[in-house]
Amino acid sequence: MFFRQILSNTKKNRKDNGLFFATLIIAIVAFYTLLSLESQDVMRFLNTIESDAVRKLMLLVPLIYVVSLFFVFFLVYFAYRYQMENRRKEFGLYLMLGMKRSRLFLMLICETVLNSILSILAGIPIALLLTESISLATARLVGLGIIGHQFTVSLNAVLGTIGGFFLVQLAAMLILSFRFCRMEPAALLRPETETVQKTVSGKRGFFVFFCGVICLIAAYIMGIFLLNTFRFTLTLLILICGIIGTFLLYRGLGAFIGQIIQKHKAKKTGLYTFTGRQIQESVLHQHTSLAVSSLLLLLALACISFGIGMGVGSTGSERRICDFSLMGLDEDVNAFLNKEEIQNMTETCYPMYLDKYHMDTKLSLTGITQALEKVPQSSLRDNMIESISSKDEWQDITLISQSSFNSLLRSIGEEELVLEKDQVAFYSRISADSPEFVQIMEAALQTGAYVEQTDGQTTRRFEVLPRMYYNNIVADRAITLYMALIVPDELYFEWIPEPDTPFCWNLCLDEDLIQNQGLLQAILQMDERLSASGLEYDSYLGGIGRTLFYTVTSSYLSIYLGVLFLLIANMVLILKYLIWQKKNRRRYLTLLMLGAEKEELSRSMASQIHLYYLLVLSVAACNAIFAIWSMFTSFMRLPAGASIQLVIALAIAAFICFILVELVYISIVQHKSRRDILSLHVAEWTEN
Amino acid sequence: MNTNRILQVQNITKIYGKGVNQTTALSGISFDVLEVEFLGIMCGSGSGKTTLLNCISTMLKPTTGKILLNGDDISSFKGKSLANYRGNKIGYLYQSFELLDNLTARENIILPLSLHGVSNQNAEKALSSLAMHLDITDVLDKFPSQMSGGQKQRTAAARAFISDPDIVLADEPTGALDSKNAWVLLDKLSTLNREENKTIVMVTHDANAASYCSRILFIQDGTIFHELRKNTKNETPAMFYERIMTVIAQLGGGSANVL
Structure with a gap:
């Protein structure tokens, strides 16, 4: 009976929560892509002639693997948290019906294990397909030819992926299960309402906001005018200034938005004030995760541009003169x-x-x-x-x-x-x-x-x-x-x-x-x-080939990390937003009762999503422009032979891809939120 | 006394479920709400109070029967006219206040007007008069979390009255308040009813709260069981309370015991 329940729960979760399942699969693909690097055609070939260089590179892989584990943990944590917030009422009921906390805990862990097994079964083939295509594409690109291609399943990579994935999942789930199982049934049964309204006094908020802006400007100036070559202390100082600046900026942004609403609300009608207040609240409550996501996006943009710069630099300058x-x-x-x-x-x-x-x-x-x-x-x-x-x-x-x-x-x-x-x-x-x-x-x-x-x-x-x-x-x-x-x-x-x-x-x-x-x-x-x-x-x-090898692999790894950061930042943003939106369900019901139309609510929701993303993306983009600028004028100079047009064209292409990725994410959130709004029914009002 | 009928509830029934699982929540209730009336509806648990209120507020459709507001059948409202009915024709006051806690009191109160295209500037006049009546002028720029329960409920009341609806539905408005705040709120509602000619329908099981009404309907098992009218000229709330208590005492014995 217990296992049948676990089976039906996991089935229901998968059906209701494609986003959650997609997150788990992304985590698996990310792990496998990294760990199977050694069995890529180019690597296997280079291993025969440059085993020393390959060995050195392979020493780097575990380090990047640990970094990925760390970031993927957050991804999985937020995905599970979103799912568990959706099920809190169910947990409350189990406890009320006499289920022991230890049994509920066991049930959740069993569900996690089952989910993990299923995600692995689905994720590994996708990861294999992806790595094989990357292998073929790079082999073709560097001139290895596809004749020597071998279909390989790296057992070590599969084991590493499964191990890392289980580790991350169980760690996230243990923390969450522990938290949910300790809650009183009454607290679980009550839909989680909005957290207590945080208010920041205008003056304090503005002070924090301007401190943030000053820190960021200081980081920009130092990055562009002082950082001519790579200097550890200066780079560290710039990083600290930039990070603190971003955090302070988001910390104080709430007061700033409040001021804008106060200024304009007198003449506005409809849901203007509500939309503004929603954004203000999301900034006040989630300024830390907004700052983290924004910094992750910055990291993603920096990694990807570094990768492109390295790649173009190596192909541009090192033209083959003779063999x-x-x-x-x-x-x-x-x-x-x-x-x-x-x-x-x-x-x-x-x-x-x-x-x-x-x-x-x-x-x-x-x-x-x-x-x-x-x-x-x-x-x-x-x-x-x-x-x-x-x-x-x-x-x-x-x-x-x-x-x-x-x-x-x-x-x-x-x-x-x-x-x-x-x-x-x-x-x-x-x-x-x-x-x-x-x-x-x-x-x-x-x-x-x-x-x-x-x-x-x-x-x-x-x-x-x-x-x-x-x-x-x-x-x-x-x-x-x-x-x-x-x-x-x-x-x-x-x-x-x-x-x-x-x-x-x-x-x-x-x-x-x-x-x-x-x-x-x-x-x-x-x-x-x-x-x-x-x-x-x-x-x-x-x-030249050896140098090419280093530059190609370092650009491959930095693009890999960039894409990983991009995915994680977006997932964290989406899940944080949806969790918060879930808590706001009652507000939308109240608005419906007060005579708002669903279309109007839907529009307000869309503006909230756009503004929410705009807040994160604009700061990330602004930071990225200066970060990339100072990177290319300091320790990463383009070689003379590299075509600047090609770099710019690639940068534009990468930026368009980035925008497209963001648009896809925005439309996913919008679609999901719209569905939530349309499913609202005023009769829910009297429940609870 | 004004005898215009604002709301006519005509023989409504509501049956949940199908076949053997049928449950009758309302079995043919009819009553009218007159203009400038403070109508109380008293009932025990499970007697169909919530269903009745949900039917009036268009959250549920009655199985049979009609509800007319100023002669219009509310079940025919759809889309814009339904939104207009909810926002403009009816005001709500609920036990749990239902204020949006990320909006200030002022923003909460004028929300129904904003939703119907009235700019905040234009709403200011109605707002300041209501805020004065309900004694919440000092808290207008505070968020709900910075207010007491009584202030929250009076803010919710201001929101219910701001669009000058034909009728305000109050569902156990004093349920979450201490007796002093409950008394203040009822006094304010009663003043609004008398001085500003507002029509209020209040559902309650608290005899004390009901004693502020001008007429009370007693509902039991889905039907109207008794009706009490207050003698507005001579009768004080205390005297009316005595009469209400007598009815409640007799409710337990069934209809045969009621005079």
Whole structure:
């Protein structure tokens, strides 16, 4: 009998409360998506070549898992609380009919376990479907190809999901059951009426509100003007200011709304005052959860933009120049390259000539520093002048031959560099990570920079082209040239003692091979042959690929956390709102009795929902604008190659998605509330 | 005395359930409420008081019979006219006050007017006169949680009277009040009835409260069982109370004992 009752209760709950059930499933999907990261195609592949990096990343996963557990706990807690508030009368009746408290407690726990099992049965397949699609999509995106795709069910992830889910559910349920079972039957049977009206004196409210605004403005100013690089204490101070500011803002907002109602109510009719007072009350009673939701949304927006920035940054700047750089004696390299199999796999292969300047005559860069001095002063410009001056008079500045640099430009489809006899071009790899560097240098070069070769009597002057170059010249990003000059071949052969020996051979894989096999597979095949040949080489995967791996995974994880925060913030908002609305049922009945129409009530309810969301979203959006602004101007700079249009387009797309998600949530709440209003019947008035 | 009939309850019956589960709550009640009357309806528990009140306030439809307000059948009201009836033609006063506790007293009182498109500015005149009559001028800007029970009920009374309804239904208005506050409220209601010509129908089982009425109907088992009229010129509430108590004492013995 007892178990039959548990069965029928859970069935009824699922039917009545789709939202609650959806919350549980979201929690499961969130856990599994994170925990199954290791078994994703890309991860499994990288594990074979970069096991160290993958291992380090996997150490991060448990930490994020604990963070998710913490947040999902709140999600589940509010979902259960909403459900139990709906059933309090039922619990009261059980107690009145003689059910022992311990038995009621046991019944609730059994229901939780049953609900959990059912949610897991429904949630795990959804989670599998989702992770498999993510796995396929990322595999395709990074060029792994879908041939190697394996359908995997990670047992560890399933166990971790079930464990975490049960833990969170039981913790939430134990707290709630304990609370409800301790209540007197009379208190349970009485519908929970609105809590005692809280009133905040106008002056105190305004004071708190303005304190909040000042804290927020202080955080904004510090974030934008002072946070140039990541500094722990300053960042902490900004965070504390921002968090306290948001809490104080919501704490004092009630008084502010009260003032607005007082000001306008004289001329308004209908439910204007009621709607305003409802909003004011929700702010007064729920200022903490409003602030928490708003901060969670801010966190979500920040995480998602960080993820997008990282993703775009990595794809934008790290353009693939070549797949391998081979080093070694010419004859060994040529022997390898001439093999038919290798030729079939190769699109192009060109020698890269670069070496240090080895002449007795001095090569002076004063012309470049002088040009830099004409540019408006900034700390970066001064740094540049200082470091170039220190190289001045150096006789071992690196030179790159024009023809090999042009081969590189040709292979990536860019326009070739044209140099006259007395012209050189400025090259710096450092500028790939700093758009300001490029900006300042090009501004300086446009004023007419030059390089001079002096041997005491004669001086040869070479004009520096107004455009600078920063493409990576080898497959591995680890080799970084701070500064070099691209010179015409005649000069290169004149100035370099052994001009016939290339620094390395850059090899680009056949496009068809990449198309058919996927980039990573193709690289892996060539890698096998190269390591068998005994040649010394660097591969794209070993350098840029590794960085790409870190950036892609960190952007994946931050987007994951962002989406999780977004879901949780919205769920908390919805459930808090619906719980509160439930308590207000009697008010709507009173209004019906006083002659309000249901449509009018429905409209008032819709305005309340819109205003309620607006209060949370506007503060979150305002905070997010400043947070993201200061993030991108401080520790997260977009690399020079990253297209700003792409970032903006992605940011707009992400923002539209965010708005759409919010609209979906708003319409869910609105729909549910409207149904509640339409189900009101004046006859309920006399009950209780 | 004015003999205009504001409300006519014509032979209404209300039967709940079907077949063998039928329960008769009202079995053919008829009475009229005259203009400027303070009518009391006294009944014991389960005698159909709530059903009768619910029928008058359109919360329930009677199984048979009609209820006419100024000659209009209230069961024909729908949509706007129903909302208008609830908000403008009838005022309510309930035992548990039913004030919205997130609105101030002033906002609660003018709510019925706001709902019918009267701006708060225009409602101010009616509000200040009622607040003075009911002695709640000082608490107009307070929230219900900051008021005493008596003040809350008088605020609820002001809300019931603000739209100048044809009739005010009061359901055990003194039920949640101590005797002093109950006395103050009844005195105010009675003054409003006499001086401002308001029509009030009050359901109560408290003989003391009923003694403020000008006429009392006794209902038992779904039918009208007895009627008492107060001699408004000579009879004090105390004397009327004596008569009421006599009827109540005899109620236990059935209709044969009533004179």
